Amino acid sequence: MNNNQYAFDHPDDALRALADRLAIQPIDSGANECIGRVLADPVNADRDSPAADVSAMDGYAIRMSDLKITGAIEVVGESACGQSPPPMPAQGVLRIFTGAIVPDECEAVIKREDTVESDNAIEIRSEGKVVETGANIRRSGENLAAGQSVFEPGVWISAVTQAALVNFGHYSPTVFKRVNVSVLTTGDEVISQHDSPKPWQLRNSNMHSLVAMLSNKPWLQTQSSQHCGDDRDKLATALQQSLGNSDAVILTGGVSMGDYDFVPDVITEVGGQIIFHRLPLRPGKPILGAVTREGKLIVGLPGNPVSAIVNARRMVLPLLAKKSGQTNWLPSQPKIHVEGLKSKLLPLHQMILVKINEAGHGVVVPSKGSGDLVALAHSDGFIQIPPNTADNEPRPFYRW
Numbered sequence: 001m002n003n004n005q006y007a008f009d010h011p012d013d014a015l016r017a018l019a020d021r022l023a024i025q026p027i028d029s030g031a032n033e034c035i036g037r038v039l040a041d042p043v044n045a046d047r048d049s050p051a052a053d054v055s056a057m058d059g060y061a062i063r064m065s066d067l068k069i070t071g072a073i074e075v076v077g078e079s080a081c082g083q084s085p086p087p088m089p090a091q092g093v094l095r096i097f098t099g100a101i102v103p104d105e106c107e108a109v110i111k112r113e114d115t116v117e118s119d120n121a122i123e124i125r126s127e128g129k130v131v132e133t134g135a136n137i138r139r140s141g142e143n144l145a146a147g148q149s150v151f152e153p154g155v156w157i158s159a160v161t162q163a164a165l166v167n168f169g170h171y172s173p174t175v176f177k178r179v180n181v182s183v184l185t186t187g188d189e190v191i192s193q194h195d196s197p198k199p200w201q202l203r204n205s206n207m208h209s210l211v212a213m214l215s216n217k218p219w220l221q222t223q224s225s226q227h228c229g230d231d232r233d234k235l236a237t238a239l240q241q242s243l244g245n246s247d248a249v250i251l252t253g254g255v256s257m258g259d260y261d262f263v264p265d266v267i268t269e270v271g272g273q274i275i276f277h278r279l280p281l282r283p284g285k286p287i288l289g290a291v292t293r294e295g296k297l298i299v300g301l302p303g304n305p306v307s308a309i310v311n312a313r314r315m316v317l318p319l320l321a322k323k324s325g326q327t328n329w330l331p332s333q334p335k336i337h338v339e340g341l342k343s344k345l346l347p348l349h350q351m352i353l354v355k356i357n358e359a360g361h362g363v364v365v366p367s368k369g370s371g372d373l374v375a376l377a378h379s380d381g382f383i384q385i386p387p388n389t390a391d392n393e394p395r396p397f398y399r400w
């Protein structure tokens, strides 16, 4: 707590306080697809990786004494992939292939380009003469030994995670259930895609952008998306229903100080415990975070389209990630230099739209404010600048 104006000084503190109260998803016993989902059980190595000493190159399995031989050395046999290896001959070398098992008593592998090859014999070139004991041999268990931990629960299963899971025999690991999310937009001025807007109306960009952001994540599932006018009772009913069939409800609009801003009251009415309402953020000051008794998430995002989507990325996705079981739910972001930054000195964490240039630097996207969804659409993400800061240090970058 701080100077009374805001429940938290830093958005991450607000996130942690709310995240602590969320119920983690149960295990999904019926999952038949694990890619993009969240690992629920620990995974240990079922065997050494590599499982045996193997060659890292196509070449010849030698003893160190072979390096002293000038002239031809007989190639006595070969160790090929997918076969158990022949014994190392007392004299002569074996042809060996990348990934094939290195026989006991082989002391190094010489790359074939470091030899002069002829029928059933090689000569070792000067480049090959300098190999050291163990050269080009991958030792059994050097990546990981049998029984050691590969992953703890809470890992997001990407293509690279999948490589290790399959390598250790976990084709269908246990995962957490997807987080079912409902999107509930509010406001009498917002129309559906089937209507054409009058001057005092606008299209529901928030609903479509939020659903798009959520649908990018295989560990989430959009349960429903609906719009509700500024009617307190209808909003309460819609929120109650959404909470009944989802794990999280994300609302937009109606969270600030207007006469028709019913969202905070309605959240309390349906049993939500408000953890924060208003944070020192721009955009996003009116944001509201709440939790139900069952540990479901409710977030009230401001209605302005830039504010809604910036805070969906900055605040909602981490909370949903926590709920999904991910342990790295609030990762630190890479810091980037930003050109053209002239931020005002404000007692707020400012989130500024940027585009990334070829040098990997951010360039500020000129914006007219939190209703400027044209600027939003031309950005790659945003940076976050601490309150009352005017220097041009690298800042954390949140990519869309």
Ligand SMILES: Nc1nc2c(c(=O)[nH]1)N[C@H]1C(S)=C(S)[C@@H](COP(=O)(O)OP(=O)(O)OC[C@H]3O[C@@H](n4cnc5c(N)ncnc54)[C@H](O)[C@@H]3O)O[C@H]1N2
Residues within 6 Å of the ligand: 185, 186, 187, 189, 190, 202, 203, 204, 205, 206, 207, 252, 253, 254, 255, 256, 257, 258, 261, 283, 284, 285, 286, 301, 302, 303, 304, 305, 307, 370, 371
């Ligand atoms: N007296 C104060 N007024 C306002 C404050 C404040 O602190 N004191 N905060 C301002 C800030 S910051 C924001 S952001 C807005 C957010 O207010 P609400 O969440 O109550 O949003 P609305 O008033 O409902 O709408 C704001 C704006 O966004 C448009 N909108 C709403 N829903 C959608 C939608 N689904 N798709 C596209 N656009 C939407 C809406 O028409 C308004 O133009 O409050 C300030 N006021």
Ligand code: MOO
Residues within 6 Å of the ligand: 281, 282, 283, 284, 285, 286, 302, 304, 306, 307, 370, 371
């Ligand atoms: O969240 Mo508001 O967008 O700062 O205008």
